[in-house]
Amino acid sequence: MTDASASTALLTDQYELTMVQAALRSGTAHRQCTFEVFARQLPPGRRYGVVGGTGRMLEGLEQFRFGAAELEYLRRESIVDDATLQFLADYRFSGDISGYAEGEAYFPHSPVLKVTASFAEACLLETFILSVMNHDSAVTSAGSRMTLAAGGRLCLEMGGRRTQEHSAVAAARAAAVVNFAATSNLQAGREWGIPTVGTAAHSFMLLHDSEEEAFAAQVQAFGAGTTLLVDTYDVEAAVRKAVEIAGPELGAVRLDSGDLVQQAHDVRGLLDSLGNQNTQIVVSSDLDEHAIAGLAAAPVNSYGVGTRLVTGSGAPTASMVYKLVERADADGRPVPVEKASAGKTSIGGSKSVLRSIGEDGRAEAEVISAEAPVEESGYTGRTLQVPLVIGGEVQPGCTGEEGVRRAGHRHRASVHQLPAEARRLSSGEPVIPTIFA
Amino acid sequence: MTDASASTALLTDQYELTMVQAALRSGTAHRQCTFEVFARQLPPGRRYGVVGGTGRMLEGLEQFRFGAAELEYLRRESIVDDATLQFLADYRFSGDISGYAEGEAYFPHSPVLKVTASFAEACLLETFILSVMNHDSAVTSAGSRMTLAAGGRLCLEMGGRRTQEHSAVAAARAAAVVNFAATSNLQAGREWGIPTVGTAAHSFMLLHDSEEEAFAAQVQAFGAGTTLLVDTYDVEAAVRKAVEIAGPELGAVRLDSGDLVQQAHDVRGLLDSLGNQNTQIVVSSDLDEHAIAGLAAAPVNSYGVGTRLVTGSGAPTASMVYKLVERADADGRPVPVEKASAGKTSIGGSKSVLRSIGEDGRAEAEVISAEAPVEESGYTGRTLQVPLVIGGEVQPGCTGEEGVRRAGHRHRASVHQLPAEARRLSSGEPVIPTIFA
Structure with missing residues (x-):
């Protein structure tokens, strides 16, 4: 994460690896396979999920190489045998990956990724792919509800300190996918060109001998357009001092505690009475989609969201799985496969899928077919699976800054196409049914 | 994470950084400060927390340097001015850090870390320290309940695919701190010498033309002592095949679905009847501390724990904060400071703390003093704050493999000293009160 050249191959x-060893021995390692990534359910009560992490997974795929240091660890610890080490040393993913474009809505059983390669090549990627997709999709799925609840107001990602330091970077990117306007996380700014924000914390206020001195120091350093934090002591007194020091050009004040609805009204009134009609109000105290919705009628300009975003607002993992659905037999013919484990059944066969769209232009169902191509099912609508990797080559437009930008556009369009009930924050069923055609 | 030499300085x-800029301008950047890390509450219903991440934080501290690439990003994006860039280029933490040793139990307001340095030096570390401690302590706090519930049976960490790929590595380490015996995560094995485990998944079974062929392939590759996964199709039939193929030396069978209590009894009986009294049973399906407790009377040998461990079993962040509690005034004299923000008050002054121990050798209270040294409070007990960094030098024994090993020993001793109610999994109050003396 901090070093784009670092191998991702031991993040598994x-x-x-032991499966690859056993399959190399049994002669099955090179059987052509299709694995699919899907979630059996959405988190309880959620009406849709949002695919996150696709671009980041593809970036990591390009670094999924076993270098000398990785091989030496595996050899020293006798984790796999020499034949397997040789296979790993030469490993380059040469198969195909297709899937839902990042930012797209998904539903139970949506085949959000499909990996087609030899067993050995595809098996090796399971843990890495799931780690990326499960984390990032948890954040995008939670964050989408927040940006919808915020309407046209800006959402700012500020949760890095409440999650692991590298998850923080991924969460900032996931937030951008679901249309957060900026992040506090500098590494995310550096890696994907995401706009960054940040001015001062309470410690800066306490460092100075008075609130006036702290405000003056900040305005001197960053100009009147900065955002002053006004709840360290007494909010009303702080707003008056802030306006006195920064003048009518004061950019914003930030409220980080207490009854935000009441305070927003009080502070807006006070700012207006002091002639600061253009000074904005940022709020940032334990917000989630429900708190944001509760502030809809309050005079707030932007929302700083932290803990609840980066922890998935009650659903910290998307619980996606990576399941073998088809593999070649000894003669190279494809055979659909599925397990019968209690409560964890899978549906065999490589899936095709479309989102059926009604006459009103809204989504009506997620239609999945494991047999004939879904187009033959009689349903019509929008296809969802796009090529992401062809013959080992990551396709253009999915990764880097462009990947995040495109995912953001796609997220808007995809959510806009869902039935209006998708915006409801109360618990409910998925907003469209999943149909096996 | 994947590259120990990578800078951690933009994980913030x-x-x-902007606070440093403003403080450099106002002349307050070099005021001596003390920041403390603490949690205002434990997660709802929890009876104790466990400090996790200390060693990993100290490893990252040594890489907290602004190199040419980091400075270039900050310059290009005009995030801070030239004077601040110069300060950052020279930045080396030269202060002191003391705190609870990793693996120690903690309670509300326990000052688990204390950072003493100039404002600029200490301020820069806030986000990084909190990210590491909040994540890792969430996992250790959850995992401790699991290893306690497991009694003498082994717990194995297998959750990597349900959390971000670098969080997975940190979570595997955190699990080792709270006495998990092994992890599936290879990078954690590589970085901290944690024992690793893993054999095969359902996909390996489905890859082969029959379950017999899959079992035979695995036994051929890894010997009869391997663990065979027996719930892909029919459990009873699979156990019979496994014993037939691997013989009496079969190491273990793994159950990953269904009613684990009933199946464990059935499988144990079947294994015994087939002469495989020494074949162990591993279970691994959505386990948490409650499920582990529910299996206490079932004939199970070890628990593979995934999602619920790495997501903190309902509390994915420890919600620790990093608060300025004391700073020098313009004359260099220390001044305790605290904010008055509604619901987020802090208690000023650098804290000392001891855990008072009763005549039965059990902990009775967490005694914290912000004024005189806690030893003068009349309470007696065990001191908890140990030096971690002195004058910028990380103290020996806290990091690397030794750090994890020592934390594991400390965790056992610390939890053993808590009142017996600490083992209760039901919701309750912290098992000892926090007293401000």
Whole structure:
């Protein structure tokens, strides 16, 4: 994460490698396979999910190489045998990956990724792909509800300190996918060109001998357009001092505690009475989609969202799985496969999918077919699976800054196409049914 | 994470840097400060927390340097001015950090870390320290309940695919701190010498033309002592095949779905009847501390724990904060400071703390003093704050493999000293009160 050239190949579970060893021995390692990534359910009560992490996964795929240091660890610890080490040393993913474009809405059983390659090549990627998709999709799925609840107001991602330091970077990117306007996280700014924000914390106020001195120091350093934090002591007194020091050009004040609705009204009134009609109000105290909705009628300009965003607002993982659905037999013919484990059944066969769209232009169903192509099902609508990797080559437009930008546009369009009930924050069923055609 | 030499300095919020800029301008940047890390509450219903991440934070501290690439990003994006860039280029933390040793139990307001340095030096570390401690302590706090519930049975960490790929590595380490015996995560094995485990998934079973062929392939590759996954199709039939193929030396069978209590009894009986008294049973399906407790009477040998561990079993962040509690005034004299923000008050002054121990050898209270040294309070007990960094030098024994090993020993001792109610999984109050003396 901090070093784009670092190998991602050991960010995995041991059994991915031991399976390769056993399959190399049994002669099945090179059987052509299709694995699919899907979630059996959405988090309880959620009406849709949002695919996140696709671009980041593809960036990591390009670094999924076993270099000398990785191989030496595996050899020293006798994790796999020499034949497997040789296979790993030469490993380059040469298969195909297709899937939902990042930012797209998904539903139970939506095949958000499909990996087609030899067993050994595809098996090795399982843990890495799931780690990226499960984390990032948890954040995008939560964050989408927040930006919808915020309407036209800006959402700012500020949760880095409440999650692991590298998850923080990924969460900032996921927030951008679901149309957060900026992040506090500098590494995310550096990696994907996401706009960054940040001015001062309470410690800066306490560092100075008075609130006036702290405000003056900040205005001197960053100009009157800065955002002053006004709740360290007494909010009303602080707003008056802020206006006195920064003048009518004061950019914004930030409220980070207490009854935000009441305070927003009080502070707006006070700012207006002091002639600061253009000074904005930023709020940032334990916000989630419900708190944002509760502030809809309050005179607030932007929302700083932290803990609840980066922890998935009650659903910290998207619970996606990576399941073998088809593999070649000894003669190279494709065979659909599925397990029968209690409560964890899978549906065999490589899936095709479309989102059926009604006459009003809104989505009506997620239609999945494991047999004939879904187009033959009689349903019509929008296809969802796009090529992401062809013959080992990551396709253009999915990664880097462009990937985030495109995902942001796609998220808007995809959510706009959902039925209006998608905006409801109360618990409910998925907003469209998943149909196996 | 994947590259120990990578800079950690941009894994931070922008405002840490802008505060330094403003403080450099106002002449307050070099005021001596003490920041403390603490949690205002434990997660709802929890009886204790466990400090996690200390060693990993100290490892990252040594890489907290602004190199040419980091400075170039900050310059290009005009995030701070030239004077601040110069300060950052020379930045080396030269202060002191003391705190609870990793693996120690903590309670509301326990000052788990204390950072003493100039404002600029200490301020810069806020986000990074909180990210590491909040994540890792969430996992250790959840995992401790699991290893306690497991009694003498082994717990195995297998959650990497349900959390971000670098969080997975940190979570595997955190699990080791609270006495998990092994992890599936290879990078954690590589970085901290944590034992790794893993054999095969359902996909390996489905890859082969029959379950017999899959079992035979695995036994051929890894010997009869391997663990065979027996719930892909029919459990009873699979156990019979497994014993037939691997013989009496079969190491273990793994159950990953269904009613684990009933199945464990059935499978144990079947294994015994087939002469496989030494074959162990591993279970691994959505386990948490409650499920583990529910399996206490079932004939299970070890628990593979995933999602619920790495997501903190309902509390994905420890919600620790980093608060300025004391700073020098213009004359260099220390001044305790605290904010008055509604619902987020802090208690000024650098804290000392001891855990008072009763005549039965059990902990009775967390005694914190912000005024005189806590030893003068009349309470007696065990001191908790140890030096971690002195004059910028990380103290020996806290980091690397040794750090994890020592934290594991400390965790056992610390939890053993808590009142017996600490083992209760039901919701309740912290098992000892926090007293401000």
